[in-house]
Amino acid sequence: MSVFRQRRFGLLLLVVFISAMLVWKPWGGLEPQARGLNFGVDIAGGYRVVLWPENSVTASAYADAISKLQARIDPYGLLGTRFRTLGENYILCETPQLNGRTKELLTKQGRLELFIGTGLVLTDEDITSFGAPISGGPVYSSIPIKYTENGGEKLKVVADVAGNSAGVVYLDRPSDAILIFDEGTLKETPQLTYDNRTQMFVVYSRQGLQYTLLVPAIGTSLENLSPQALDYLINQAGTKQRVLLLGSMENFDNVREEIPASYQVENISRPKGESDDKWVKRACGLISDYQENEGVGAGRIIVEANLQDARDIRTILSSKLPAEMSIISETGVEASLGGGFVREALIAGAVALAGVFLLIYLRYRRWKICLAIIGITICEFVITLGATSALSLTIGLPELGGLLLVIGTGIDHQLIVTDEMLQGGSPQTKNVSVGWRASRALTIVYVAMSVIIAATIPLSLLGFSAIRGFTIITISGTILALLLTRSLYAKIIDAISAS
Amino acid sequence: MKPVERYQRLRNRQLIAISLVVSIVLFAPVLLLGVPPLGRDFKGGSLIMIENVPDSSSVKSVIEGLLGTNVDVVPIKNGLHIETDALSENDEINIKVALTQSGIPTASVIIEPIGSAISGLQSEQMLYSIIVAFIVIGIITFIIFRRRVVPMAVLLVVGLDILCVLGYMALFRVPLSLTSILVIVMLIGYAIDTNILLAYRVLKRVGGEPREQVAVSLNTGLMMGVLLVVILLSLNIITSAMQLNVLTATLIFGIAINIFNTWFLGAGILLGHVARQPGKEYHVSL
Numbered sequence: 032m033s034v035f036r037q038r039r040f041g042l043l044l045l046v047v048f049i050s051a052m053l054v055w056k057p058w059g060g061l062e063p064q065a066r067g068l069n070f071g072v073d074i075a076g077g078y079r080v081v082l083w084p085e086n087s088v089t090a091s092a093y094a095d096a097i098s099k100l101q102a103r104i105d106p107y108g109l110l111g112t113r114f115r116t117l118g119e120n121y122i123l124c125e126t127p128q129l130n131g132r133t134k135e136l137l138t139k140q141g142r143l144e145l146f147i148g149t150g151l152v153l154t155d156e157d158i159t160s161f162g163a164p165i166s167g168g169p170v171y172s173s174i175p176i177k178y179t180e181n182g183g184e185k186l187k188v189v190a191d192v193a194g195n196s197a198g199v200v201y202l203d204r205p206s207d208a209i210l211i212f213d214e215g216t217l218k219e220t221p222q223l224t225y226d227n228r229t230q231m232f233v234v235y236s237r238q239g240l241q242y243t244l245l246v247p248a249i250g251t252s253l254e255n256l257s258p259q260a261l262d263y264l265i266n267q268a269g270t271k272q273r274v275l276l277l278g279s280m281e282n283f284d285n286v287r288e289e290i291p292a293s294y295q296v297e298n299i300s301r302p303k304g305e306s307d308d309k310w311v312k313r314a315c316g317l318i319s320d321y322q323e324n325e326g327v328g329a330g331r332i333i334v335e336a337n338l339q340d341a342r343d344i345r346t347i348l349s350s351k352l353p354a355e356m357s358i359i360s361e362t363g364v365e366a367s368l369g370g371g372f373v374r375e376a377l378i379a380g381a382v383a384l385a386g387v388f389l390l391i392y393l394r395y396r397r398w399k400i401c402l403a404i405i406g407i408t409i410c411e412f413v414i415t416l417g418a419t420s421a422l423s424l425t426i427g428l429p430e431l432g433g434l435l436l437v438i439g440t441g442i443d444h445q446l447i448v449t450d451e452m453l454q455g456g457s458p459q460t461k462n463v464s465v466g467w468r469a470s471r472a473l474t475i476v477y478v479a480m481s482v483i484i485a486a487t488i489p490l491s492l493l494g495f496s497a498i499r500g501f502t503i504i505t506i507s508g509t510i511l512a513l514l515l516t517r518s519l520y521a522k523i524i525d526a527i528s529a530s
Numbered sequence: 531m532k533p534v535e536r537y538q539r540l541r542n543r544q545l546i547a548i549s550l551v552v553s554i555v556l557f558a559p560v561l562l563l564g565v566p567p568l569g570r571d572f573k574g575g576s577l578i579m580i581e582n583v584p585d586s587s588s589v590k591s592v593i594e595g596l597l598g599t600n601v602d603v604v605p606i607k608n609g610l611h612i613e614t615d616a617l618s619e620n621d622e623i624n625i626k627v628a629l630t631q632s633g634i635p636t637a638s639v640i641i642e643p644i645g646s647a648i649s650g651l652q653s654e655q656m657l658y659s660i661i662v663a664f665i666v667i668g669i670i671t672f673i674i675f676r677r678r679v680v681p682m683a684v685l686l687v688v689g690l691d692i693l694c695v696l697g698y699m700a701l702f703r704v705p706l707s708l709t710s711i712l713v714i715v716m717l718i719g720y721a722i723d724t725n726i727l728l729a730y731r732v733l734k735r736v737g738g739e740p741r742e743q744v745a746v747s748l749n750t751g752l753m754m755g756v757l758l759v760v761i762l763l764s765l766n767i768i769t770s771a772m773q774l775n776v777l778t779a780t781l782i783f784g785i786a787i788n789i790f791n792t793w794f795l796g797a798g799i800l801l802g803h804v805a806r807q808p809g810k811e812y813h814v815s816l
Contacts, residue, residue, distance in 0.1 A: 073773070079604075079606065079611065113647055115574070115644055115645040115646065115647055116574075116643075116644070116645030117577060117642050117643075117644050117645070118642035118643060119643075121642070123577070123644065123645075362606045362607055362609075362611075363606060363607045364604050364605070364606050364611065365604065365605040365606070367602070367604055367771075367773070368769075368771035368773065368774065369769075369770050369771050372769065372770075372771055375768055375769040375770065375771075376765070376769055378768050379764045379765045379767075379768035379769055380764070382764040382768060383760060383761040383764035383765070386760040386761075386764060387757050387760060387761065390753070390756060390757060390760065391757075394753060428708070428709065428712070428773055428774070428777075429708065429712055431774070432712040432715075432716055432777065435716065435761070435762075435765075436716050436719045436720075438761070439716075439719075439720060439758050439761060440719060440720065440723055442754070442757050442758070442761075443720070443723045443724075443754045443757075443758070444723070446750060446753055446754050446757070447723075447727055447750060447754075450746075450749070450750045450753075454746070471734075474730070475726060475727055475730045475731075478674050478726050478730065479722055479723045479726040479727070481670065481674075482667055482670050482671060482674075482722045482726060483719050483722050483723075485666050485667070485670050486663040486664075486666050486667050486670075486718060486719075486722065487663070487715075487719075488666070489659045489662035489663045489666055490659045490660070490663055490715060492659070493655055493656075493658055493659035493662060494655060494656050494659040495648060495649075495652035495655050495656055496652075497647070497648065497708055498656065498708075498711065498712075498715070501712060501715065505719065
């Protein structure tokens, strides 16, 4: 039977087609950025963000913050994000992508507080671990938590006394800040009211329980800062350091001028479609107003977030930073390997293949063998890129090294198979059957591949994150080649030698 | 006499001795000039942040001229980030003065020390992982070939390859960096291919003399090396990325030395083993 009619050949074509689709992603739009390969800062450029811890931290806490940030943004080292110290107090983050989610992960401290009524019951020190979030539909998710023995007891005692009081969980509650809102924009609703006496918002949980958001807030008009707000700010100047404006900075232009200079002014803008109560809750750092206890030592907090957002909350809580981080600057950086690197690399690849074709022709004087080696090499290249896309790896210099290794060893192995099958490996074995020679050739190749895979695994497990992309590409590319192309190539050479 | 015939006439000890002598010569720069310098990936340095740069290339050459070393330039929006080795206060002042003379005000220049991309702990982890990889290579090759000589030959060749590459880096002052770590691990991969081919052809041969097998496998191995060099050379010549040029140039050297070490040192060890144990040959009726 012709080699092109064999199942193995059909399987290879199918995998190559799927890989090409994963790389090309025609459903992803025409923008090259939307295609299925993610390039690192080296190749496609990215962003440099300078972070600054808002409270002074020790040198060891500073190093700890860098490892926690790495764990938040790029835990497995596959996204090409790297952190370095800059000066004595700054952290430099280099990342291929920078969006709102990345900024939250970079800046949130991860300080958790659980209040029942107005009493602080638990902090993150009373919690030993946060489990993987579980989806409860498009709006709600739950995060399993385990309390320390002391934390579990405290919660039980307070919950028994407080009865139906809602437990309210905050993430990075802005306890040093005062909220200023536009009285014209923020209307009272059944879910959200403003208590003039306490100068705090009052909200109602899904279970109909009422609780106060424990961040002082004061209303004003946008034309100028109301006298009450000004008085309040002056009175609190010693205890509070920040003012959080609910809305855009431009809207509060007139108000900002009147805020006492001792305050640091920030704003919390509202995304389109966000309700008033969600906006205010977010500004106050509230993440949950409902928990379920599962015995003394464990429970779940129900967060009003989809699964992805809940995972981010868990990531932030699990990797608490020594201080909240401020973004001092964010700058777009160009590719360090050069703007036209991908084009240059493709040209170099084409020239290399032409050179390989020529040399193989000079050795074997059979163009069919040249075509087979080049064809299989291109297939392996596409399949490895497809695996890279499927695994969402970011391609930087180390990953390019992995690709080079897969392609290089692939060509090596095809040469070994060709020599064994055409020349029998030695003059004395030319009379041995082709099947036996193929089996021997493939044994050599499989042994070499197994040793490469086995040697790469420790590098993947023990090596640092920058080398992990290299090892994953090497291992996946080698395994796919082992399964899909090596024995097929032997059959192709068998067919060519028979003809 | 053809080179292959000359090669075949060499005795096993000569093969080993030639390889060891060449390796010592190639490793000598490390002994004479010291280990390759640590790159900024390992030791950090200084970051010069410049805003509103009129001409990036002239700024780069001004700083390189002043410091006498290469610097890494990362273009940013409206400016440049330039990474250098750690700067002294004097260097910082000189750079600011030189940039002012080039039309860049001092207020647009910030210089801060920058930490290493690879921490000390990560370097240790990498070293351990390479040691574990060596152990794994040794165990797997022993399990497959059932002879202690194979892991010994493979590991000696790979180890010597790495030492020679370090010698090359010391001679040309190529700094130890993420790129050089990549070269080392890629070289391990390529060296495994050639050494497994050699061991299989010598120890599990079908008929013929071991030396003939070595000569035939040398033919295959040379072709493998040449094809790899062609691929790497294309990348080196056509792409303009400095890091990739360093990687490919060092790897080309590594592949060349691997071919040499495999078919001299590795072949010498394996042929010596076969000569000592003729009873362990495989025989197949033809």
